[in-house]
Amino acid sequence: MxxxxxxxxxxxxxxxxxxxxxxxxxxxxxxxxxxxxxxxxxxxxxxxxxxxxxxxxxxxxxxxxxxxxxTTNETSFFRNPPQLDAFKIIMQKSYMNGASAGSPIRIWSAACSTGEEPYTLAIMLMEMAEIHRVSIPFNIIATDISSKVLESARKAVFSQYSVRNTDEAIKRKYFTEENSMYKLKESVKKNVKIDFMNLMDDDAYRLYRQMDFIFCRNVLIYFDEKMKKKVVDHMYECLKPRGFLTIGHAESLHNISRAFKPLVFPGTIAYQKG
Ligand SMILES: C[S@@+](CC[C@H](N)C(=O)[O-])C[C@H]1O[C@@H](n2cnc3c(N)ncnc32)[C@H](O)[C@@H]1O
Structure with missing residues (x-):
């Protein structure tokens, strides 16, 4: 070249x-x-x-x-536990005490790759509902720019490598093992809607409004400051008041946005719409 x-x-x-x-x-x-x-x-x-x-x-x-x-599509189930723990705490505090007032919790996994991230969130919410014996209505929308990874996310059949950090009991409960591959059960799949979305497309954001939680992990790292700002500004608009944004653990909103309130959790930060 x-x-x-x-x-x-x-x-x-x-x-x-x-x-x-x-x-x-x-x-x-x-x-x-x-x-x-x-x-x-x-x-x-x-x-x-x-x-x-x-x-x-x-x-x-x-x-x-x-x-x-x-695109680089590295991902896995239960990636970065401190962020997931923070998600759990926020969900318990903000929503399970009725803060979402009966309407389903709306979660967007932007740049979802092959689906491990949104399916992890679905499993976590299903577990929470079971443990606390409550109904937690939720919708997860998972998007990416690569059609190939989206096709794979829709199939939802995962390698051992993808589930390497997944608890054995969770694997048994939510997957069917076939020829060393892990097929996700329909009960989880049905909670996640998978769509093409290019984060550069200003018009596309209008389809992703009123979110309670946005996971935008490990994608900003590929963008320069101008594009990071554009994406984060859009995400701010896509959140409900007091909704949350989570970015990758190696990423930061320093010099990108002052609009969010950073909330410190053990080993991670979650950004709340002010
Ligand atoms: C490293 S993966 C992150 C997967 C998941 N969020 C995680 O943290 O495990 C980055 C993903 O960003 C997607 N991506 C890159 N540029 C994008 C864009 N402009 N719009 C939407 N997705 C994009 C890639 O296709 C890739 O699947």
Whole structure:
């Protein structure tokens, strides 16, 4: 990949997805796109760029393939326990004492990857309801930019690696084990709606309003400050008053937003709409 090819592709990807590849990542981008070139029978990265930018219908499909290959989709069930503990505490304090006044709790897992995050939240709420012998109506909406991971989330069949941090009792209760794979039960799946959503698309946010809780973990890390601000400002608008935002443990709202009130929990911070 020449320097010029890298620059035009990097800018194109940034404009469409917010993901910014620094020059040190030239090799990474090249290796992720090489298969696309050979599948399309294209001779250079420049041809690939023109195909994406000016191609007709086929190029629109190629945009989806591009999103699949340039995104990093690492995730797992029960990832980052301190954040989940904070979620549990907040749910117990704010909602189980009737604060949500009978209307279902609305949760958005933005950048959900293959679904482990939203399904973890669904399992946690189902467990809470059972332990406290109450009904907890909730809706979880899970979105991502990669159609490939969304398809996988809909299938909801997971590897041992995905469930490596999942309690044995939870595995037995909510999954069926088949050939070393873990198939999530319908009772959990039915609580999670899976949709395509590009966090760069300003208009798309109107579909995700009145949220009690937004999980936006481990995606801001791929954006520059301008795109982080844009996403976080939208998320603020998408929350109900006093709703919560959780970002990845390596991410911070420092220099990004002052609108949220940071609430400190053991090992983590949750951001509350002021
Ligand atoms: C590392 S995964 C995080 C998964 C999960 N939130 C977690 O923390 O375990 C990052 C996800 O962000 C998605 N992503 C990247 N850019 C995006 C964008 N502009 N809009 C929506 N999703 C995006 C990727 O496709 C990927 O699945």
């Amino acid at each position: 020449t320097k010029e090819e890298f620059t035009v592709l990097r800018d194109f990807i940034y404009e469409k997805t917010g993901i910014y590849f620094t020059e040190t990542k030239t090799y990474l981008l090249e290796s992720r796109l090489t298969n696309r070139l050979s599948e399309l029978g294209l001779g250079s990265f420049e041809d690939y760029y023109y195909h994406l930018k000016y191609g007709a219908d086929k190029a629109r499909n190629e945009l989806a393939r591009l999103y699949d290959v340039i």
